[in-house]
Amino acid sequence: MLQKYSSSDGLQHIKSEGVAILSSMQGVSQVNFNSDICLSNSLSQDCSSPNNLKKNSSFTKYEKPGYFISHFVERFIDTEVGQIPVVSSKLTFKDRLQTLGARSGITRNNYKVVPGLYAIGMPDENSEVLVTSNFKLTFDILRTALQSDLKADLIVNSSIKSSDSNKNSNKFEKINAWILVLDTLGVNVWCAAGKGTFSTKELVNRVKLCCLEKVVKHRRLILPQLSATGIRAKDVKKECGFSVIYGPIRALDIPSFIVNGRKIVDPDMRQITFNFRERLILTPIELTVGFKAFVFTAAALMFISLINSGLFSLQNGIKAELINTLDRGFISILFLLVGSLSGAVITPALLPFLPFKEFAAKGIIVGAIFSFLALFISPASSLSISAMLALSLFGTAVSSWFAMNFTGATPFTSPSGVEKEMRRFIPIQAGAAFLSLVLWIYSAF
Amino acid sequence: MRNMRYLEHVATLILDKEACIGCSLCTVVCPHQVFQIRDGKAVIVDLDSCMECGACVNNCPVYALKVTPGVG
Numbered sequence: 001m002l003q004k005y006s007s008s009d010g011l012q013h014i015k016s017e018g019v020a021i022l023s024s025m026q027g028v029s030q031v032n033f034n035s036d037i038c039l040s041n042s043l044s045q046d047c048s049s050p051n052n053l054k055k056n057s058s059f060t061k062y063e064k065p066g067y068f069i070s071h072f073v074e075r076f077i078d079t080e081v082g083q084i085p086v087v088s089s090k091l092t093f094k095d096r097l098q099t100l101g102a103r104s105g106i107t108r109n110n111y112k113v114v115p116g117l118y119a120i121g122m123p124d125e126n127s128e129v130l131v132t133s134n135f136k137l138t139f140d141i142l143r144t145a146l147q148s149d150l151k152a153d154l155i156v157n158s159s160i161k162s163s164d165s166n167k168n169s170n171k172f173e174k175i176n177a178w179i180l181v182l183d184t185l186g187v188n189v190w191c192a193a194g195k196g197t198f199s200t201k202e203l204v205n206r207v208k209l210c211c212l213e214k215v216v217k218h219r220r221l222i223l224p225q226l227s228a229t230g231i232r233a234k235d236v237k238k239e240c241g242f243s244v245i246y247g248p249i250r251a252l253d254i255p256s257f258i259v260n261g262r263k264i265v266d267p268d269m270r271q272i273t274f275n276f277r278e279r280l281i282l283t284p285i286e287l288t289v290g291f292k293a294f295v296f297t298a299a300a301l302m303f304i305s306l307i308n309s310g311l312f313s314l315q316n317g318i319k320a321e322l323i324n325t326l327d328r329g330f331i332s333i334l335f336l337l338v339g340s341l342s343g344a345v346i347t348p349a350l351l352p353f354l355p356f357k358e359f360a361a362k363g364i365i366v367g368a369i370f371s372f373l374a375l376f377i378s379p380a381s382s383l384s385i386s387a388m389l390a391l392s393l394f395g396t397a398v399s400s401w402f403a404m405n406f407t408g409a410t411p412f413t414s415p416s417g418v419e420k421e422m423r424r425f426i427p428i429q430a431g432a433a434f435l436s437l438v439l440w441i442y443s444a445f
Numbered sequence: 446m447r448n449m450r451y452l453e454h455v456a457t458l459i460l461d462k463e464a465c466i467g468c469s470l471c472t473v474v475c476p477h478q479v480f481q482i483r484d485g486k487a488v489i490v491d492l493d494s495c496m497e498c499g500a501c502v503n504n505c506p507v508y509a510l511k512v513t514p515g516v517g
Contacts, residue, residue, distance in 0.1 A: 190498075193500075194498065194499075225473070225474060225476065225500075226476060226500075228473075228474035228500035228501075228503065228504055229498045229499050229500045229503060230503070231503065231504070232503050232504055233470070233504050234504070234506050246473050246474055249476060267478075270473070270475075270476070270478065271476065271477070271478060272476040272477065274449055351449065352448045352449045357450065357451055357452050357453075358452070410449075411476065411496070412449055412450070412451055412477065412494065412496050413451045413496060414451060414452075414455060414456050414495060414496045414497040414514065415497055415514035416455040416456060416457055416497060416513075416514055417451045417452035417455040417456075420452060420455055421452065
């Protein structure tokens, strides 16, 4: 065992740490480190035993031609079913940079980890199996949450309390577990469950593919509560023999859940939240998704601004009229921007404080206020009443539309409710936009 | 979450009380605590906070729950 971990390589420091944990761990002898019977994870070739390796090779025995070892993998542990990657519980600069990319929407649609079995810490055959999606953001949240500070008051299990005589209020709980990553096409747990990729079928297949029954002795899987939308626990048990235990909603609560004997000790762990931070973190994506529509609308606004009495008669000369057209174009784009930010950022941020239940109505309030304010800061003094009316109507309609769009990002809007809201507000938004267009063109003459 | 509620009287969740065996799995999976177990049976205690996610419907072992979400 020591020999296997002692090959010289860049990861030597981490690996020697692993050896220390390994040798101090109970029950490790029960895991068979020698035979590679089962398949998918196993890439090792028997002929390349550590003895045959050049002692000063810069490669580890885990590196294979044509494969990259993911940067979040610290080392590998050998099990009966092959080598299982052990993931780091800390985020690197690269992870954080990637998070920014995904949150802003630039890389969101292709931000995946390879599905399959991973390990965190030093799990053995009695360790829990945590099931998750293969969206890298989700995966990152899970692997970092498992070593979070665990509040001592959440630990009700007396044996754990007594074993730790030092009564530190923030106990550092290191969870050793297996992580089973399903192929959800890079979509988070809840959305994947809703769209049917985090499903009973995928779970059962993945359990079988990873030969989970040879990795752990027990027959239970801990699933995120929100995956229940796509899973039928009874069928999972029937089809692969593993029983489903629905854990907490948030990964951060998993240590408490496991330490307390797979029990929810705080009812809030089963309740979804949507606080200020959770709302705000979704707003960049709203803007990125709306960006295409924004550019298209901005181009249309420029074009509409060409409809201008002066440009056809050229009474003040072509240069002056072009400047006038550009001015009108830019000011309308300014109100498009104000409306977009009002609906996609400010409305979500202030969501619970705004009157009305319909998001579109909340968007109208915010949009109207900010459009009105924009009239003062913009070079609008030269504008006629009809132009001012047109611009604020436009900003308000845009805001309402973006706000309505946000119903798709919240964790409490029912599809039936959204349908009702859309039936009511789309005609209002379209009407306002049309009226605004008429007023805007009228104001040009 | 109690300060964020959506439209009332739109949720399409239906519970068949006769069929319910009181296993309480619906109270586990529901992210909005729509259910409570009373006298050995599930009861819908907060229909308006239902977001029609279907978790309870999917997991109910005796098919006692039904939801027909709109196209929102």
